[in-house]
Amino acid sequence: MKSPIRTGLPAALLLALATAAEAHALLEHREASTDSAYRGVVQIMHGCDGRPTTRVSVTIPEGMIGAKPMPKPGWTVTTTRGPYAQPHRSFHGTVSEGVKTITWSGGALPDDQIDEFTFLARVSDTLAPGTSVYLPIEQDCTEGSYRWREIPVEGQSARDLKAPAPAVRIVAAAQKTAPAAAAGPVKAGDLAIETPWLRATPAGAKVAGGYVRITNTGSSPDTLTAAAIPLASRGDIHTMSTENGVMKMAPLPDGLTIRPGETVELKPGGLHLMFEGLKGAPKAGESVQGSLTFRRAGTVPVTFTVAPIGALSPGAAAGPAPAARGHHDH
Ligand SMILES: [Cu+2]
Numbered sequence: 001m002k003s004p005i006r007t008g009l010p011a012a013l014l015l016a017l018a019t020a021a022e023a024h025a026l027l028e029h030r031e032a033s034t035d036s037a038y039r040g041v042v043q044i045m046h047g048c049d050g051r052p053t054t055r056v057s058v059t060i061p062e063g064m065i066g067a068k069p070m071p072k073p074g075w076t077v078t079t080t081r082g083p084y085a086q087p088h089r090s091f092h093g094t095v096s097e098g099v100k101t102i103t104w105s106g107g108a109l110p111d112d113q114i115d116e117f118t119f120l121a122r123v124s125d126t127l128a129p130g131t132s133v134y135l136p137i138e139q140d141c142t143e144g145s146y147r148w149r150e151i152p153v154e155g156q157s158a159r160d161l162k163a164p165a166p167a168v169r170i171v172a173a174a175q176k177t178a179p180a181a182a183a184g185p186v187k188a189g190d191l192a193i194e195t196p197w198l199r200a201t202p203a204g205a206k207v208a209g210g211y212v213r214i215t216n217t218g219s220s221p222d223t224l225t226a227a228a229i230p231l232a233s234r235g236d237i238h239t240m241s242t243e244n245g246v247m248k249m250a251p252l253p254d255g256l257t258i259r260p261g262e263t264v265e266l267k268p269g270g271l272h273l274m275f276e277g278l279k280g281a282p283k284a285g286e287s288v289q290g291s292l293t294f295r296r297a298g299t300v301p302v303t304f305t306v307a308p309i310g311a312l313s314p315g316a317a318a319g320p321a322p323a324a325r326g327h328h329d330h
Contacts, residue, residue, distance in 0.1 A: 024044060024045050024046040024047075024139060024146060024148075025042060025043070025044055025045070025056070025137040025139050025146070025148045025166065026042075026043045026045060026166060027040060027041065027042060027043070027135060027166040027167075027168060028041035028043055028116070028218070028219050029041060029168070029190075029217075029218065029219070030166075030167065030168055030169060030219070031168065031169050031170075031171050031217055032064075032123045032168050032169075032170055032171070033123060033170075033171055033172065033173045034123055034124075034125055034127050034128065034129055034170050034171070034172065034173050035123060035124070035125040035173050036122070036123055036173055037120060037121075037122055037123075038064060038120070038121050038122065038123050038168070039118065039119075039120055040058065040064075040067075040118065040119045040120070040121060040135065040168075041116050041117070041118050042056060042058055042116065042117040042118075042135075042137060042166075043114060043115075043116050044056060044109060044114060044115050044116075044117070044139065045114050046111055047109065047110065047111035047141050048111075048139070048140075048141035048143065048144030048145060048146060049141075049143075049144055050111050051111065051141040051142045051143045051144055052108045052109055052110050052111060052141060052142055053107075053108070053109040053111075053115075053139055053140070053141050054105065054106070054107065054108055054109075054140055054141060054142055055103065055104070055105040055106075055138070055139070055140035056103070056104045056105075056117050056137065056138070056139055056140075057101055057102065057103040057104075057105075057137065057138040058101065058102050058103075058117070058119070058135050058136070058137050058138075059100065059101050059135060059136040059137075059149075060098075060099060060100055060101065060102070060119075060121060060135065061133040061134055061135055061168075062084060062085050062086075062133070063088070063123065063124045063126055063127040063133055064121040064122070064123060064124070064127075064133065065084065065088045065090060065095055065098055065121060065122050065123075065124050066090065066095065066098055066099075066121060066122045067079075067098060067099040067102065067119050067120070067121040068099065068119060068120050068121070069099075069102040069104070069117075069118070069119045070117075070118040070119060070120070072104055072107070072117065072118075074106070074107045075104040075105065075106055075107040075117075076104070076105050076106045077102065077103065077104050078102075078103045078105070079099045079100075079101065079102050079103070080099070080100050080101045081097060081098060081099055081100060082097060082098075082100040083096060083097045084096055084097060084098065086126065088124040088125075088126060089124065089125060090122065090124075102117075102119050103138075104117050105140075108142070123170065127170045128170065129170050129171050129172040130169075130170065130171075131169075131170050132167045132168065132169050132170065133167070133168050133170065134151045134165040134166070134167050134168075135165060135166050135167075135168065136148060136149035136151075136165040137149070137165065137166060146163060147163055148163050148164065148165050148166065149163065149165050150162065150163050150164050150165060151164075151165050152164070186300060186301075186302055188294070188297040188298070188300040189218065189222075189296065189297040189298075190216055190217050190218025190219075190220070190222070190260075190296075190297070191214055191215065191216055191217070191218075191222060191258070191294065191297050191300070192214070192215040192217060193212060193213075193214050193292065193300060193302055194212070194213040194214075194215070195211075195212065195213055195305075195314050196210065196211070196212040196290070196292070196302045196303065196304045196305070197210070197211050197212070197304055197305045197306065197307055197314035198210045198211075198229070198275070198282050198288060198304045198305070198306050198307070199211075199268070199282075199306075199307055199308075199309060199310065199311055200281065200282050200283055200284040200306050200307065200308055200309045200311075201278065201281045201282060201309065202281065202309060203281050204281075205278060205281060206276065206277065206278055207274060207275060207276050207278065208231075208232065208275045208278055208281075208282055209268065209272045209273065209274065209275075210227060210229075210235070210266070210272060210273030210274075210275055210290075210304060211265075211266045211267050211268065211272055211273065211314070212266050212273070212292070212302070213263060213264070213265045213266070214258055214263070214264050214266075214292075215258075215262070215263040215264075216258040216259060216260055216261065216262050216263075217261075218260055219260045220260060220296065221257050221258065221259045221260060222257070222258055222294045222295060222296040222297055223254070223255040223256065223257045223258070223294060223295040223296075224237055224255055224256045224257075224258065224292060224293070224294055225237075225255035225293050225294065225295060226255075226292075226293040227273040227275070227290065227291070227292050227293070228290055228291045228293070229275055229282075229288050229289075229290035229304065230288075230289070230290070231275070231278055231279055231280050231281075231282060231288065232275035232276060232277055232278055232279070233276060233277030233279070234275070234276050234277060235273055235274065235275045235276070235290075236251045236252075236273070236274050236276070237251065237252045237255060237256045237266075237271065237272075237273060237274070238250060238251055238252065238271070238272050238273075238274040239252060239270075239271055240269060240270055240271070240272065249272075249274070251274070255295070256271065267312075267313075268311075268312050268313075282304075282306045283306060284306050284307060284308040284309070284311075285306060286305075286306045287303050287304065287305055287306070288303070288304040288305075288306060289301065289302075289303055289304075290302055290303070290304050
């Protein structure tokens with residue numbers, strides 16, 4: 001916290017002066033799917049008024065079960081266990097007790113450096129999509145401390161609180177089956193990749209268009225830089241636009257960046273994957289194993305379904321006759 005107060009004030013006063021805008025303890029992932037794993041990453045962004053952080057403790061909320069900390073070199077990790085308010089369904093029957101707090105201590109994180117403290121837990125199916133859970137965090141320094149533990153009441157915003165506990169919003173579990181494709185969404189790190197598909201091409205065609213929907217559920221941007229299928233010698237990302245009534249397309253040389261929280265849809269007439277140097281024609285009804293390459297998430301295997309020549313969506317029949325749509329048609 002960069003406040004004008006002098007050092008050496010009691011922790012309670014430091015706490016009173018802290019505001020939500022200055023929160024030092026954040027969670028990297030602010031959404032979790034019900035009945036799924038949750039990777040909790042507590043990010044410590046500052047010390048206490050210039051002093052190094054020496055202890056970080058997180059309280060696991062009711063409904064996050066089976067929590068396990070990740071050890072951290074230079075820090076001692078301890079946990080406390082206790083009974084859950086209600087039993088939760090798990091892989092092996094029900095669980096009624098588990099880790100309630102995780103504490104990392106004994107390290108010294110300077111004020112001008114940041115660090116992350118990680119745990120894994122499972123979000124029980126008792127947590128309903130649309131609700132939020134709160135993970136109070138204690139941060140102690142060589143001098144001073146913070147207690148990020150205030151939880152908003154009905155109608156109150158975390159902004160109204162001086163020391164809000166970081167929140168995680170519970171969302172519905174990813175659909176097991178995408179409507180048009182056999183495979184469900186592919187998760188790659190913070191990315192959800194849905195419905196990769198190609199348009200079938202006439203025999204002898206040199207290029208094929210590919211389409212996909214990508215959602216970034218994390219807090220860092222990622223960039224799609226390339227795509228590949230065995231039939232093509234290369235795969236780029238193209239934009240498409242209309243200039244003076246003529247459709248034009250151009251490669252995105254720096255790739256396509258998907259910002260945190262954003263969903264990018266590659267579809268006919270817009271952004272698309274452009275597979276070039278085809279050695280054969282993808283045929284409607286086939287599945288084609290391929291990959292998408294991202295700067296952060298790396299190369300992710302995906303299965304492209306193949307829709308008919310001229311299709312406007314993966315599950316649709318062919319669109320208007322190709323001749324009607326002009327020549328930059330992919
Ligand atoms: Cu193109």
